[in-house]
Amino acid sequence: MRYFYVIVYAEQTKRMVKSMKSKLIPIVAALGILVITSSACGQQAAPTSQAPKPSHTATVAPTTTPPTQPPVTTPAPTPKPTTSPTPTIPVPVALTLVVSEPAADSVVDVSNITIKGKTTPDAVVSINGDLVDVDASGNFSLAVILEEGPNIFEITATDEDGNEMNNELVIAYAP
């Protein structure tokens, strides 16, 4: 008799659990939809760089809309190092010629002056036909003696690419 009550009680408990289980599943599923939707809306409103944390709720309701992924920046492809050396192509340097002093068309009261300037390294420079030394940086200078009145200096630079540049400098000496 005691066993009978136990079995009956067990059977009733079993049915109650089964009944409750069938009612709880839709509720839990509905809650899952709500949670996932609110999470997705939040991501769209304020995208962050962090990836959304995996929610176990999603596993509960796999049919829900998947979360919007944050924009992913694709890194620029890194060039692969080449094993064979690339030949160096020399970049042609444009020929320049600048006379820094004295100023053009200037008048001086001393007969000894120095003409200074800068050109492209390895350029050949002459002043009135006389070769002038050019240093590794392209600087050149030449001491000259002026005659009374205007003195005309033709400064020419040429480079290995066949370019020529001229600068006419007039310095007047008024003793």
Added chain:
Amino acid sequence: MKSYLVRLALVIATLATLVFGTGSALAISPGDLEVKGTISSVNLTGSAVTIAPKTGSAVTVNVTASTNITVEGIGQATINDLATGFRAEATYNKDTLIASRIEASKPLDKHHAFVGTIKSENITSGNATSANATGNFVVTTNKGDVTINFNAQTKYQVPGVKNAVIGNFKVGDKVAVLAVDSNSGNLALHVNLIPGKPISVQRVGTVTAYQAGSSITLKGKKGDTSTFVIDANTKIKLNRGATGVTVGQQAHVLAKRDPSSDQYTAKTIVVFGAKGKPETTGKPEQSGKPDDKPGK
């Protein structure tokens, strides 16, 4: 011997001090001194001019009827033509301080250099072939047209012409002018003709022909060719490991023009070795003499 030389030097130095005095004044004849500097005052009533040298004390010299005064651009002048700020040089007696000579010129900032082409000429008096012509010419410079007066004091220079005059210049000529401010504008002190054909040239190009001691021909970047005479004075500069002048290489030629023949003679030939080669050591320059045969 050494002490003798030291004593001799001291004697010479003492004598020099006694004779020449101090400051910038220099003796030009016994009893005379010279001073060069800037006029710091002109005393017209007292007929005296004070000249302050760059170093040393100022000297006040007396002007008399025998004083020869010249002013740049004016020529013969009087004390009335002198002014404070003028640059001056005077010779004077060290006892009486009477100046025998005063040469003056306006301050440096009153001088101007012009380069340009003669646009027009106008002679107002005298003859174009005479040295005392006066007038003006307009020069077109890179800053615009400038009218420059000339007078009998203007000096002219034309290559190959002795005692050049304004008549040696014509419209279209390129000139360099040193002028000074005057009451009537710019007054030319010196007018130099810039020859149409350059006296010296520098060319670069590929060597298409080369005969040591004779000639070199270059072909420029634009295809133009230039031939230069090589003589015994031609220098060949070998840079960056170059071993000589060879056909096909790039060369720079600096040459002078002979006005009589219009021929250009190479003064210097510069060649470079391949890039990365070291600078030539030992003998960087060669003579262009025929027996040197550079590059062979």
